[in-house]
Amino acid sequence: MKECFRIPTTGAFGDPIDENPSGAMMEAGFRSTGLNWRYQLFRVAACDLQDGLDGIRALGFSGLNLTIPHKITAVSYMEGLSESAALIGAINTILVKEGKLHGENTDGKGFVIGLRENGIFLAGKRLVILGAGGAARAISVECALAGAVHLTIINRTEEKGRELAALITENTSCTAEFIKWVEKVSIPACDILVNATNIGLYPDKSLPDIDYDTINQNMVVQDIITNPAYTPFLQKAGERGAHILDGQSMLIYQGALAVELWTGRKPDPEAMRMALIESFT
Ligand code: NDP
DSSP: OOOOOOOOEEEEEESSOTTOOHHHHHHHHHHHTTOOOEEEEEEOOGGGHHHHHHHHHHHTOSEEEEOTTOTTGGGGGOSEEOHHHHHHTOOSEEEEETTEEEEEOOHHHHHHHHHHHTTOOOTTOEEEEEOOSHHHHHHHHHHHHTTOOEEEEEESSHHHHHHHHHHHHHHSSSEEEEEEOOTTBOOOSOSEEEEOSOTTOTTOOOOOOBOGGGOOTTOEEEEOOOSSSSOHHHHHHHHTTOEEEOSHHHHHHHHHHHHHHHHSSOOOHHHHHHHHHHHHO
């Protein structure tokens, strides 16, 4: 049998993307399944998304991840969507199958698995989510499907926040309300507070403008930003005694689910975690 020198290629589109740490982690995931696949980062501006997607189809990519600012706009270019991606209205993963683009969302599922791996289960929990973008939508839908009982969405743009709260209330057994983000907004009583905005994403060093005195030691506070892992937001929440969690486990498990979708093989999350930690040092 002739040897095949063509290496299956995958990657991610985003803008900004240069500081995205996923490459080494995803290739470690492939290696842990015995596959020598590639994962490349591509800086693709919002206005170039359609050309970029035509490109991956033409070049025979096996799969693609999407990050800011493409998660919501990419939905309209898909030829198929998973059920939860359709509900979320945003995708972070594309499977290219027989030249067709199928959209999936592994962000929220990765978030839920990450909490579970830290001993936190969503049944009966009340959450407050800062943000209503692609990641916030995925997290909200998957937490509601995993048994959370109430979500409070706090967002700067009223329309997006209201729409997300309505999506949850109308499509799941969880209730949701919207609070408009005002200066030093108070965090309502909850079990889990999540920063799902991009405030604090490298090189930004700013803090979500909330009243940090409304955070207490009974709360789990998670930032989904991974670069830096220990954000100023987590530092402030930690000072108030909250149980803090960084964005790494969500990143690892959303990536592991994408590797499985593209290859049909389950990667080793520990190998992915080690590669991620190494790429930060
Ligand atoms: P989007 O652009 O879709 O959404 C960004 C959200 O942040 C919006 O709700 C936006 O509010 C809000 N926001 C941005 N700047 C401000 C500000 N100055 N004040 C108040 N709100 C603000 O991005 P994504 O949802 O795709 O990603 C959000 C973050 O999550 C990124 O940092 C990304 O790196 C991280 N992420 C981490 C993952 C992980 O695995 N750990 C996975 C996916 C994402 P508005 O609606 O008003 O514009």
